[in-house]
Amino acid sequence: MDLWVVIKMLVALPLLGFAADRFIREVTKLAVWLKIPLYGVAAGVISIMTSLPEVIVSLSTIYKDEFYLSMGNIWGSVAANSLLVVGISALYRPILCKKLIVTHEMPFLMGSLFVWALAIFFGYSYQWSMLAPIIWLVYMVLIHLQDQPHETQKSGSIYDLIGVVFYFLLLFLASEWLILGAQDITDFYNVPEWIVGMTVLAIGTSLPELAVSLVAQSQGQSDIALGNVVGSNVFLILVLMPICVLIVSPHDLTLILPAVILALVGNIFLYLFALFFDGRRMINRVEGFLLTSIFFIFFILQHFAA
DSSP states (O other): OOHHHHHHHHHHHHHHHHHHHHHHHHHHHHHHHTTOOHHHIIIIIIHHHTTHHHHHHHHHHHHTTOHHHHHHHHHHHHHIIIIIIHHHHHHHSOEEOOHHIIIIIHHHHHHHHHHHHHHHHHTOHHHHHHHHHHHHHHHHHHHHHTSOOOOOOOOOOTTHHHHHHHHHHHHHHHHHHHHHHHHHHHHHHOOOHHHHIIIIIHHHHTHHHHHHHHHHHHTTOHHHHHHHHHHHHHHIIIIIHHHHHHHHOSOOOGGGHHHHHHHHHHHHHHHHHHHTTTSSSEEOHHHHHHHHHHHHHHHHHHHHHO
16 A cells, blocks of 8 residues: 555545635635624535535545445445534533524434435435435525524625635645545455445544534534534535436445435434433533444444445
8 A cells, every 4th residue: 555645645634624624714704794694604604615525525536436435425424423523522512402403404304314215225316316406405595594693793805715715725635635545445455435435534524524513612602513514414415415426327326225324323313312311402421422432333343344
């Protein structure tokens, strides 16, 4: 295995998180400057921006004819967001869950995951992929109409576009290095592509979500911490996944069905913890530990399976 590729991959992991974090800061400054409601920025704009590493990695692997690596990255990221990112954030500080997220956004996410499982099982992935982005667009409009606008301050300027472009280029570079390293691992150790995607790539591309959630937690904005994760997951499965399927269709997706089921089960645990177990809409440190443990148990089992 090429040592230089491994070094670039190790550098790419923190670089990906740093570049995504700075990119989001620049985009947010511009959004606030344009007087977009703050929660709309967090749950809408930021959740999409934190998904950019997954978008770049998945589309790049599709272009390189590594379809299952792309699929593993998408579904592994959904699982990592729900279990690892939320778990670590709750360990840092218990997460108070916004009512809108618990009553509307999380049920919608679980319903979308369930539909994906049915579509793959019955062979209707292509048809569902054509419909899913439209549903996402309608959902984004309707769900945020229910949220009250917040007062914003003028921040940033048109010159922040330079920072947006610069950090996006860093994102792309780090993603390329990460892809090369993952491909080198699959070739050298003969590990199935989708497993590498669900572990190495998924954790690496989930670093922006983790960074944003921890920053939000440190500022006492728990609803943004969880809203970012749920919003990112909805975007991944209703926009990015359909795009990848439509690009390469027809393609056998039954191999990734266990990953879809894992993502669904992980989000069911997340929803139960958020709504029921402590009598409040809160994910406490014990529940955060359990979510993190579930992810790492899965991580270990995947390596044994390989």
